Amino acid sequence: MTQILEIRDLKALAKRRVPKLFFDYADSGAWTEGTYRANEEDFQKIKLRQRVLVDMSNRSLETTMIGQKVSMPVALAPTGLTGMQHADGEMLAAQAAEAFGVPFTLSTMSICSIEDVASVTTKPFWFQLYVMREREFVLNLIDRAKAAKCSALVLTLDLQILGQRHKDLRNGLSAPPRMTPKHLWQMATRPRWCMKMLGTNRRTFRNIVGHAKSVTDLSSLGAWTNEQFDPQLSWKDVEWIKERWGGPLILKGILDPEDAKMAAKTGADAIVVSNHGGRQLDGAPSSISMLPRIVEAVGHQIEVHIDGGIRSGQDVLKAIALGAKGTFIGRPFLYGLGAMGKEGVTLALEIIRKEMDITMALCGKRNITDVSSDILAE
Numbered sequence: 001m002t003q004i005l006e007i008r009d010l011k012a013l014a015k016r017r018v019p020k021l022f023f024d025y026a027d028s029g030a031w032t033e034g035t036y037r038a039n040e041e042d043f044q045k046i047k048l049r050q051r052v053l054v055d056m057s058n059r060s061l062e063t064t065m066i067g068q069k070v071s072m073p074v075a076l077a078p079t080g081l082t083g084m085q086h087a088d089g090e091m092l093a094a095q096a097a098e099a100f101g102v103p104f105t106l107s108t109m110s111i112c113s114i115e116d117v118a119s120v121t122t123k124p125f126w127f128q129l130y131v132m133r134e135r136e137f138v139l140n141l142i143d144r145a146k147a148a149k150c151s152a153l154v155l156t157l158d159l160q161i162l163g164q165r166h167k168d169l170r171n172g173l174s175a176p177p178r179m180t181p182k183h184l185w186q187m188a189t190r191p192r193w194c195m196k197m198l199g200t201n202r203r204t205f206r207n208i209v210g211h212a213k214s215v216t217d218l219s220s221l222g223a224w225t226n227e228q229f230d231p232q233l234s235w236k237d238v239e240w241i242k243e244r245w246g247g248p249l250i251l252k253g254i255l256d257p258e259d260a261k262m263a264a265k266t267g268a269d270a271i272v273v274s275n276h277g278g279r280q281l282d283g284a285p286s287s288i289s290m291l292p293r294i295v296e297a298v299g300h301q302i303e304v305h306i307d308g309g310i311r312s313g314q315d316v317l318k319a320i321a322l323g324a325k326g327t328f329i330g331r332p333f334l335y336g337l338g339a340m341g342k343e344g345v346t347l348a349l350e351i352i353r354k355e356m357d358i359t360m361a362l363c364g365k366r367n368i369t370d371v372s373s374d375i376l377a378e
Helices: 007-017 020-026 034-044 089-100 114-119 135-147 166-171 181-188 191-198 218-228 235-245 257-265 287-298 313-321 331-340 342-362
Strands: 063-065 068-070 074-076 126-129 152-156 249-254 270-273 303-307 326-329
Touching (some): 007 331, 007 342, 034 287, 074 089, 074 342, 089 114, 089 331, 089 342, 126 135, 135 235, 181 191, 249 257, 257 270, 257 287, 287 303, 287 313, 313 326, 313 342, 326 331, 331 342
Parallel strands (some): 074 326, 126 152, 152 249, 270 303
């Protein structure tokens, strides 16, 4: 491939360079993957108004997310197993995001630890929290994020139990991954990926191993992970998490106006309209289709962000036009990471920024903070 012009090009390159079980992990949805597809397809149904003979000079995409200045209204979403798309993946993505002026969000289920990422960055990043049954471990995670000077906590609400993803089951993907002959063959056919992985010792869930009570090695990690997601998580838990954290709090996984109203009452700083990238409840509506209703319900009370289905700068612009104050991208940066490492993450961000900037101008706007529903066609 001589030219990479869109996120789809990075996806194609990542598919050739990342072992199948890990590429499929990032590129899969639950059950029929209907919601995963709808997340992308529903963005395409939204049409833009073309405007002409307006001043298109001196454009700016700068804005804020939860009061923090960003070069464009985009954050890198928390994604599990990022360090299996490319060696030291979370560290590289965090560095790329920092240089670009957008937030990076580290997942609880990351390969590189909070401390790993803090060691290679100079500005605060965000940390995403899963609430586990082992509350002492959760409290310790929060304290570690505070010690690393993370500037926001992203609490994921929609993973109390795991949705079934057929690709992962067919690929035999487990946590941690078990190396069968099939897996070893997949890796052997990706020599670039293998060489990078041989050069790092970060190949397990480093936020968990050595920190959770009963997890001291890979063999004990699998059993712990399978039983730890807490199905009894409730709105009451947001209160003690917010108190322990003491900083900006974002609630991720809101897809219903009633839940949005409950979230606004918690005193959180923002919510993320999200169906977990189509990876949980298959048959749920797309994130972008629910955004206007949720903005109408709570947009005057709490900052509303969105993730799911964003594959271009135009998608970001459409979300902003429908009332989002920020967006999260997961798969686009993972494709970039798998394709080209840190350089690929930067390229993914550059593609999105360029598409957003040009589209905004052709819609007759010069500043992202002036974008509203009036750029959308009837």
